[in-house]
Amino acid sequence: MEAALSTILSPIILFFILGLVAALFRSQMNVPEAFAKGLAIYLMMAIGLKGGVEMAKNPMTGEIALVFAAGIGLSFFIPMVAFFLLRASSKLDITNVAAAAAHYGSISIVTFVAAGEAVELAGFQASGHLVAVAALMETPAIITALFLAARYGATKGPVAGSERGELVREVLLNASVVVLVGALLIGWIVGTEGMVKVAPFFVTPFQGVLCLFLLDMGLAAGRGLREGWRQLDIGTIAFGLYMPIVSALITATVAWAIGMSTGDAAILITLAASASYIAVPAAMRLALPKAKPSVYLTLSLGITFPFNVTIGIPFYIALATLVTG
Amino acid sequence: MEAALSTILSPIILFFILGLVAALFRSQMNVPEAFAKGLAIYLMMAIGLKGGVEMAKNPMTGEIALVFAAGIGLSFFIPMVAFFLLRASSKLDITNVAAAAAHYGSISIVTFVAAGEAVELAGFQASGHLVAVAALMETPAIITALFLAARYGATKGPVAGSERGELVREVLLNASVVVLVGALLIGWIVGTEGMVKVAPFFVTPFQGVLCLFLLDMGLAAGRGLREGWRQLDIGTIAFGLYMPIVSALITATVAWAIGMSTGDAAILITLAASASYIAVPAAMRLALPKAKPSVYLTLSLGITFPFNVTIGIPFYIALATLVTG
Amino acid sequence: MEAALSTILSPIILFFILGLVAALFRSQMNVPEAFAKGLAIYLMMAIGLKGGVEMAKNPMTGEIALVFAAGIGLSFFIPMVAFFLLRASSKLDITNVAAAAAHYGSISIVTFVAAGEAVELAGFQASGHLVAVAALMETPAIITALFLAARYGATKGPVAGSERGELVREVLLNASVVVLVGALLIGWIVGTEGMVKVAPFFVTPFQGVLCLFLLDMGLAAGRGLREGWRQLDIGTIAFGLYMPIVSALITATVAWAIGMSTGDAAILITLAASASYIAVPAAMRLALPKAKPSVYLTLSLGITFPFNVTIGIPFYIALATLVTG
Amino acid sequence: MHTRKRIELIIEKMAYKRAGRIFESVNVSGYTVIPALAGYGNGNKWQRDQDISGSRDMVMIVSICDAETAEKALEQMSSLLGEHVGVITISDVTVMRPERF
Amino acid sequence: MHTRKRIELIIEKMAYKRAGRIFESVNVSGYTVIPALAGYGNGNKWQRDQDISGSRDMVMIVSICDAETAEKALEQMSSLLGEHVGVITISDVTVMRPERF
Amino acid sequence: MHTRKRIELIIEKMAYKRAGRIFESVNVSGYTVIPALAGYGNGNKWQRDQDISGSRDMVMIVSICDAETAEKALEQMSSLLGEHVGVITISDVTVMRPERF
Ligand SMILES: Nc1ncnc2c1ncn2[C@@H]1O[C@H](COP(=O)(O)O)[C@@H](O)[C@H]1O
Ligand SMILES: Nc1ncnc2c1ncn2[C@@H]1O[C@H](COP(=O)(O)O)[C@@H](O)[C@H]1O
Ligand SMILES: Nc1ncnc2c1ncn2[C@@H]1O[C@H](COP(=O)(O)O)[C@@H](O)[C@H]1O
Ligand code: NA
Ligand code: NA
Numbered sequence A, B, C: 001m002e003a004a005l006s007t008i009l010s011p012i013i014l015f016f017i018l019g020l021v022a023a024l025f026r027s028q029m030n031v032p033e034a035f036a037k038g039l040a041i042y043l044m045m046a047i048g049l050k051g052g053v054e055m056a057k058n059p060m061t062g063e064i065a066l067v068f069a070a071g072i073g074l075s076f077f078i079p080m081v082a083f084f085l086l087r088a089s090s091k092l093d094i095t096n097v098a099a100a101a102a103h104y105g106s107i108s109i110v111t112f113v114a115a116g117e118a119v120e121l122a123g124f125q126a127s128g129h130l131v132a133v134a135a136l137m138e139t140p141a142i143i144t145a146l147f148l149a150a151r152y153g154a155t156k157g158p159v160a161g162s163e164r165g166e167l168v169r170e171v172l173l174n175a176s177v178v179v180l181v182g183a184l185l186i187g188w189i190v191g192t193e194g195m196v197k198v199a200p201f202f203v204t205p206f207q208g209v210l211c212l213f214l215l216d217m218g219l220a221a222g223r224g225l226r227e228g229w230r231q232l233d234i235g236t237i238a239f240g241l242y243m244p245i246v247s248a249l250i251t252a253t254v255a256w257a258i259g260m261s262t263g264d265a266a267i268l269i270t271l272a273a274s275a276s277y278i279a280v281p282a283a284m285r286l287a288l289p290k291a292k293p294s295v296y297l298t299l300s301l302g303i304t305f306p307f308n309v310t311i312g313i314p315f316y317i318a319l320a321t322l323v324t325g
Numbered sequence D, E, F: 001m002h003t004r005k006r007i008e009l010i011i012e013k014m015a016y017k018r019a020g021r022i023f024e025s026v027n028v029s030g031y032t033v034i035p036a037l038a039g040y041g042n043g044n045k046w047q048r049d050q051d052i053s054g055s056r057d058m059v060m061i062v063s064i065c066d067a068e069t070a071e072k073a074l075e076q077m078s079s080l081l082g083e084h085v086g087v088i089t090i091s092d093v094t095v096m097r098p099e100r101f
């Protein structure tokens, strides 16, 4: 409870709420796209470096290999659950359901960071390897979703003008995969010493940059929420709220089964419960162009993201404490 | 005198002068709009947070309430003075006069920050509450100006395609009001402790970011000056120089009357003497589209802003010392 | 050897390689243009300030005046060498040869910074005056190249719509000259004391920002390389590799003749060996519009820049040690 | 192949939502707003990256619609163009799926 | 003065490379892609600076070519427009150096 | 409803001020410059966010004017297009307030 309160009252979350409220009141303010994208690259570099340095300190163990496998497995599996639940609870067609499912199997790196902060505040420790897990969980979900879409007849042959490898490049070499994995490797190579010179840029101001970034996320979430409310049926909206909990429960079971530490479990649960709003939407425009961004973006950015960042994370930490305690 | 010199010789002002000179020599260099806007949001967050933390330390007193009232009152009143003076001294039509008047009643947040630096350098202290005063002074001027425009027959009914609330949203929920007020509240909620983690981003590098921002302001001011010189009559140009002094004198009287501290008085005088160049121009495009940006932007950005930042502020500090000494 | 390895393994170079590799694998990721341009302005401010502060500490001597003269002389002279070598080794027409020559006489400020880091790592010291030398070496090369183009009949009268002074403004008042020279002067005026307040922005995080910037440079270089490989003949590609070495050898001789310190010599050699990819391309679009960007950009950005940043710099330091030892 | 109208409205960026509402009120099937970078009119110039306030920015709005809708849009737009700076033109274009517009 | 065709395709940004490949396959001499800022269609609106994913962004592709090439492009494009959101129009224009197109 | 000309010039960004001066010299009432994002011509491609120098960027300049002015602009522009990369087209448009152009 106290942990929840101190999460909510951190400047980072307060700036998120500021953006959310401003957008709900229809403020026209925005953070320019080019600036926000630049910040996003900074954040991924910082996260990757930090994780890489941690990984260099703590060598890979069998236990961690299990977490890797769990992460990848969850990213493959969760879209199936999401697919059947959303099909049952909404009136959306197969294409939209498959596209939304892909988002929920993949992850949100900002939610990951917010969870990292909250976990530390709650007095737990998460290992650096989880950055790698996050990177690995970005894409498998897309494969499952496309498989389901094909299986249920929602895809045709390749679209006119499409090129072999175009989708694979978009999925495996998008900015977040390249920068996250690259920075992770670099952090791992240079280690603690190598970080000294770049820490004043990538470590010290990190939390502050996050405030600015979350202001923008709040604005985006608020706008998504306002639009979504008008356009989505109640079953779809409900999915945005119960799906993260379903993923969290599945993941908590896995974390319990493989005996993770509390900190790591809290992060893995959050990753599973989070939904993508940059990498997967881009992939969906190419792979399932008939799926509507207004559906999947409203769900992941307008409903699930705010839910996770405010209520979800404290709950996931509690859940992790329960299953690992 | 020495204070004036050390103000002029600070890196911040020197970068402003660099931009000004480059633009006067017709350099084509520019700071990309998206980047400059991002920096502006950063600055407002930083200013708001700082003010909020200060406010949390020093509770609201009757004295401060008086300053709030004075600020709001001045923002309502100064446009009237500006309106009649500009009408008398220039050949501009009513619409342009009203639009320019709105700019002079509102404030420039960068001038506010520059004054804050100079006041500190001069050995005085200004209270954090003045950030709130700045935010409160942004909009009343617009109301007065629109009232005057209507009174003198310069406005018709609503423009085709306009929407109820559109102007109110632009005026009350523009980026600078949202971010400034929001960050102020957040600073006030989290207090000194909460700031620790974000200070390396919002406090330590602040002065440096200001250098970059003022380089851009210098470029904008220089371009405004070059254009304005060709297009504006001498009466209009003169207004850009004497109006800040008129506002300063009015405000000095008020500061003396309510017995403000020297630091606070210097800041309030500067706020009153400064003119808006972002929020009010946007509002004027919606409310008085017939008013020409080349008039009001040249005045506020090309003439008054450079005047204030170089000569004005040291003078306002001297004035404040005089009336509060 | 060890120095070379530690250069390669610095985070800065590793991020460059990350970008390069991502682009070679056809990743579509990019750093938004507006953000990259903003960072470039930051870097030039930081470099200029640092150099200016150093200059204030170490007064101008006859020795340094010689280095200034050498830098200017090299920028005038190297394009001639480049012109005749490229004419001999490639099938390009005069216009393209002259345009490419201009790039090699001018300099790359990022290569300069990378060399500064490497020189320090190798245990040498370079003087702050070299920032001024870098700024002075940006433009003479353009004059030589235009002279050669005219001499060999590759230019006609002024293009329709062109304006007197347009080219001179582009060349002498472009962003990098204005910001570099301006910041140098400002650093020189404010000195060490004046820098205290802005150092947390311009000094401490500098290396980190460089990582982000070099990621973008790596992406640009990788794309240049991929395109160039298809379009340029082998003689042209070879020029991109041997020309920096030729310039380095010429400059090493000069450095030996005027008796420079090892650190200064390493930097001057690197400047001479580096090729412009922002200021000169812009000037060439105006002055020699028939020259193809795909030729000169591939050479300077796709071939010479990666060569210098990885292999070149360690070699130039070794060369400097040799001639000044 | 069928003929439809292409409306092109060059107007102040700050007023583009007003223009959009007018387009919506006459029931166009859609429109697309394109940012401008610089411009010249009546001896005055503006340039996007050189105006910190953005208050001189212009946009171009393009809408494909049928002749009747175009005429209605034009009528409604004339009062907006009495207040805001702008230029509106109409031209003939060939489209593929005429029922869409 | 000679008459040629101007193709204007308003299409999702994420699909512009697909459209480009189609243009290239019918051998247009060139095309230019212009970013949009905002748009409206079927009751839905989008705005560039307000969508963090960029997945609703549109662009306008303009290509000047001869009538025959234009027709081929149109044919090929119809299947792309069956999948992706887009509007394609063709109009007559006068050009200076007709051999270029 | 009156007929006027719409000039559309796609040209290198670095040369747009030269084109602008030519437009001004023939006394057009105005023009608007629109940035491009990417392009293709003669087998070569460029893309804005992928070229750090910006030296391959293109823009589109649109000017509405009368037939006579359009012809003059075209003549003057041909020498600019002999040096810089660009494509110029003219088409007929209907305008509302013909005296403006
Ligand atoms: N004839 C025209 N053709 C294209 N754009 C124009 C024209 N006239 C004006 N504009 C645009 O409208 C803006 C304002 O024009 P004005 O109202 O003449 O000051 C200019 O800066 C141009 O961007
Ligand atoms: N008739 C039209 N004219 C111009 N642009 C359109 C038109 N219809 C749709 N668009 C563009 O295509 C986008 C998607 O439209 P829609 O498929 O109708 O949702 C809109 O946001 C506009 O940018
Ligand atoms: N036929 C065309 N239609 C539209 N834009 C073109 C055309 N040809 C060339 N362009 C534009 O001009 C640029 C340079 O073309 P080029 O001179 O053919 O290399 C291309 O990248 C396009 O942006
Ligand atoms: Na997930
Ligand atoms: Na004021």
Ligand code: NA
Binding pocket: C078, C103, C104, C105, C106, C107, C108, C247, C271, C272, C273, C274, C275, C276
């Ligand atoms: Na060189």
